[in-house]
Amino acid sequence: MNPRERIARRVARIFEDNDVVNLGIGLPTSVANYVPDDVHIVLQSENGFIRVGPVPEPGQEDPDIVDAGGNPVSILPGGCCFDSATSFAIIRGGHLAATVLGALEVDQEGNLANWMIPGKMVPGMGGAMDLVAGARKVIIAMEHVTKNGDPKILIKCRLPLTATCEVDLIVTELGFMEVTDQGIVLKELAPGVTVEEIQSKTEAVLIIPEQIGVMNS
Amino acid sequence: MNKVVTMEEALSRIRSGQSVMVGGFMTVGTPEGIVDALVDSDIRDLTLISNDTGFADRGVGKLVSCNKVRKVVASHIGTNRETGNKMNAGEIEVELIPQGTLAEQIRCAGAGLGGFLTPTGVGTIVEENKQIMEFEGKKYILEHPIGADVALLKAHKADTSGNLVYRRAARNFNPLMAMAAGLVIVEAEEIVEAGELDPDEVMTPCIFVDLVVRKEAGCESA
Numbered sequence: 001m002n003p004r005e006r007i008a009r010r011v012a013r014i015f016e017d018n019d020v021v022n023l024g025i026g027l028p029t030s031v032a033n034y035v036p037d038d039v040h041i042v043l044q045s046e047n048g049f050i051r052v053g054p055v056p057e058p059g060q061e062d063p064d065i066v067d068a069g070g071n072p073v074s075i076l077p078g079g080c081c082f083d084s085a086t087s088f089a090i091i092r093g094g095h096l097a098a099t100v101l102g103a104l105e106v107d108q109e110g111n112l113a114n115w116m117i118p119g120k121m122v123p124g125m126g127g128a129m130d131l132v133a134g135a136r137k138v139i140i141a142m143e144h145v146t147k148n149g150d151p152k153i154l155i156k157c158r159l160p161l162t163a164t165c166e167v168d169l170i171v172t173e174l175g176f177m178e179v180t181d182q183g184i185v186l187k188e189l190a191p192g193v194t195v196e197e198i199q200s201k202t203e204a205v206l207i208i209p210e211q212i213g214v215m216n217s
Numbered sequence: 218m219n220k221v222v223t224m225e226e227a228l229s230r231i232r233s234g235q236s237v238m239v240g241g242f243m244t245v246g247t248p249e250g251i252v253d254a255l256v257d258s259d260i261r262d263l264t265l266i267s268n269d270t271g272f273a274d275r276g277v278g279k280l281v282s283c284n285k286v287r288k289v290v291a292s293h294i295g296t297n298r299e300t301g302n303k304m305n306a307g308e309i310e311v312e313l314i315p316q317g318t319l320a321e322q323i324r325c326a327g328a329g330l331g332g333f334l335t336p337t338g339v340g341t342i343v344e345e346n347k348q349i350m351e352f353e354g355k356k357y358i359l360e361h362p363i364g365a366d367v368a369l370l371k372a373h374k375a376d377t378s379g380n381l382v383y384r385r386a387a388r389n390f391n392p393l394m395a396m397a398a399g400l401v402i403v404e405a406e407e408i409v410e411a412g413e414l415d416p417d418e419v420m421t422p423c424i425f426v427d428l429v430v431r432k433e434a435g436c437e438s439a
Contacts, residue, residue, distance in 0.1 A: 088317030123295025
């Protein structure tokens with residue numbers, strides 16, 4: 001199984017029935033494909049609707065129904081539309097059970113950097129800062145290291161922050177981690193991954209409990 | 218009062234140098250016909266307030282590409298490389314604002330409020346030069362309203378008195394901007410007589426709308 005699918009499958013098992021969830025663009029979007037059959041989540045799209053449904057068949061796209069990445073999607077029965085102020089009232093007002101986002105860097109205090117790299121073209125934060133500040137649970141779904149092999153889970157973020165002390169869970173292809181007041185606790189390891197391996201690819205010192213679960217997909 | 222006018226009449230009310238809010242999210246809900254008419258006009262030096270800057274050749278991004286804009290206020294410019302290029306070349310100024318903050322700033326302007334406290338951006342560069350206030354032990358940034366001279370909106374249906382109905386995700390910033398500008402011009406896909414819209418169906422009350430133009434065939438977005 002490729003690393004991104006492994007990550008998405010684990011994230012998909014975090015939710016509880018009836019959770020209202022916002023999935024970021026890219027890997028987080030694919031999480032929707034793996035939610036267990038007995039768990040029904042309500043997906044929110046910050047451009048203004050709930051109950052985001054699957055991508056329509058070619059030719060069946062509705063130009064007025066796109067997700068926050070501009071891709072054609074659908075609205076499931078029971079869904080509804082609203083304006084941007086209502087959409088962000090949902091986001092900031094604590095009405096989202098969880099948001100799933102990627103990260104450039106995350107650190108042991110739960111700080112997150114995922115919106116700009118100084119010196120590179122800055123696309124803008126879009127809704128990311130509101131999502132991270134407002135969702136009840138912030139889940140980071142990302143590959144464990146950068147393309148160059150550098151750690152992304154740090155002692156202290158170096159890039160400009162998206163939010164401070166908001167990250168709750170980190171899921172990578174190597175393991176499942178929880179950010180606590182004491183630091184980052186390693187809860188589960190992917191099959192075949194050792195504590196030594198995940199720590200060697202992590203700048204922050206992981207807290208290792210007596211029992212570590214297996215990160216099943 | 219019949220608010221339906223031609224595109225020419227509507228455009229004659231906009232001046233160079235004005236601040237212009239444009240509805241839409243990555244072209245969905247953007248009044249493409251009015252944008253195209255602005256591109257073809259002599260109007261320039263606009264301050265553009267919009268969620269994003271669309272694409273270089275679609276949506277509100279066309280205004281950036283053809284040098285109609287001197288300042289952009291948006292939450293995201295990543296889908297239009299022209300915006301980033303012109304920003305880096307010093308040709309336009311860009312102010313980036315978190316999307317929820319931008320929406321609420323516009324809502325505030327239309328609602329007569331002097332500002333609001335948001336947790337969004339606390340501890341980031343967004344809080345620079347802004348007042349931080351603490352309420353019940355939590356930090357918030359004091360954000361102020363954003364209004365504009367003109368709002369350019371897209372509706373699915375309008376009646377001749379200016380009541381509006383939006384469709385699906387094309388609603389986004391449109392109803393907020395309808396309340397926050399001195400002159401509100403709406404491009405409607407369909408125009409019906411006053412009385413034909415059910416009062417319960419109306420999403421933007423007609424009192425916020427000044428002019429309605431018909432969406433011409435052939436200026437479909439995407």
